[in-house]
Amino acid sequence: MAANLVLVAYKTLCMSYIALVVLALASAGVVYYQTKARSRVLPAIQRCRRRIQVDMEGTMHGLFSGSRVVRIYGAYDAFEDKLRKLDDWQQAVGALANAVLFTKFLWQHIVSMALTLGLVGAMLVTDVGIWQLTPVSVQLYYEIASKLMSLLTQLANIQVNAINHALVLQELCDLGSMVPEAPWHAAKIKTKWQQQQQASGERVLPSQGRILFANCSLRYKQGDKLALANVTLSIHAGERVGIVGRTGSGKSSLLYALLRIVELESGAISIDSMNISKAGLHDLRQSISVVPQTSTAALLEGTLRNNIDPFGQYADVEITAAIEACQLGGLGADKWIESGGRNLSAGQQQLVSICRAVLRRKKILVLDEATANVDEHTEQVIGAVIEREFKQSTVLIIAHRLEATASCNRILVMDGGRLVEQGPPAVLAARSGSHYARLLRAQNKA
Template identity: 45%
Template structure:
């Protein structure tokens, strides 16, 4: 896989397979090619040669939209849209309120939705002649400002009224709602404090038991309970084994990464 024809391969000589519902950690130094795996799986960049198969089907033969509806990505800096929490979790309004709340509770996000957010409504909209109370949900109050709580909690453009860690929890709840067969965490906890990181790891272990989970991480403790770990270097997989086996080999790349983080 290469990003432009004139560039060197970003990933090369890669051959591996994962088991059903396996939890895979992906580590390596900056520029090793970890995130390139995500781009390849999502077909954001097509392979220069070879193929990727999901459930035995070559993904190059699958409609792009159909492919991406099988994969949830929780990135380091999630994209949130201006609107309500509900709009962000379920943009197409495919799920019931009960299903959305179930995902919110599973992702331990409900405490963030208790505090009202104030949203300015322009005077022409708030005018009694043009503004119908029926247009408002029960959680809203009419006036020049509308206070939103619960599913109506307001999200500013880009999620600027939430911290990075909170935005990642919202992205996690989105993945919990969608329940896709593959979940990719691309440095999802890199900007989190240790407490929020721990919350996310607990949720992932509990709620994604029946998903294949790929966790790309700089924090090695994030992947220590993975079933197996991929170690990448210069676009190649140099090791692929259980964390226990990799740590037992003091000469392994993974052991060297662990020691370098400890110093």
């Protein structure tokens, strides 16, 4: 291709010097129209298409994973409307992409033809007084110009491919330059916790369960607003604390910060006077028991014993005692559980997660909407187990339903990522203008 380009340029310059100017203009025009349409419009369309595809996959996953709740509440219409809108958007974006490609293809040939005719015209005008024009010379000029346009188009395609490969390389470099996750183990902190463990004679780490948030700010992505904004609070050892607020208020963000799923932007969190940023992730997360809203993803195919003690760290006597404490004795330790707990009810799935927490007996227990998808009887069982088995533990209860926090010693009310109110539930409910009282009134109206 390079040899052909040199040969064509040489023949062109030999025939006409003015063609050099036209050649430069033609090159600039072809390269511009070949690259701009791809480098700006098409990538934007592809990003929009990927975003719609991700939304559609997330909606389908929510529909399938929560099929029981969807059937109970008859919420198929909401999912159907959302999927129909996403499908319409996907078809519209696909049609737009096809229209852009067709317009680009048509415009490319129009521009190439115009530049080719312009180049031939320039050669003919400059050669009128030099050579006698013949059909053969005109054909020769046109073939040279057409070949030149084809070569320029190929060069533009090479440039576009090089840009695409450079973008892929840039994404790989960005992924490679991401801040790595903290190490799983930190010898100094682990040794300190082990010293406390030996002094207290307990298996669990830490030994007390005091939690301190000091001016903590958290942001999920650069450019997003703060999910936590200068949150400062102290939770005493053995205290039962309810965390409430509207959707997006920052309740779950406190849990993500405590487990270091998302690192703090500023501030510090301490457990038993030890800064958790200096602890290994595995050491930190092993010291906290978490019961999520749904336990489907955490239930593996195997026996009940293997599900509550997957690493074989506890004796059969302890496992049996934990099962009995959670009223799962009817299943038995050798009960076979299918993947995702398909052969268990929603209440039994949640009780398995509670059973894990009872078996581990950590000093910090977090319930993240643990009773949101269970019946009233199972909710009472879970409440009784927490009251009986975790008297000496610090319990954090994240809840939308305020009834789940009625037995808490203290309520933390979150709003916009800030701690706007705290105190005993009875005291906060008695204040008509408090945030907690407004949440109660809104819930009663609903």
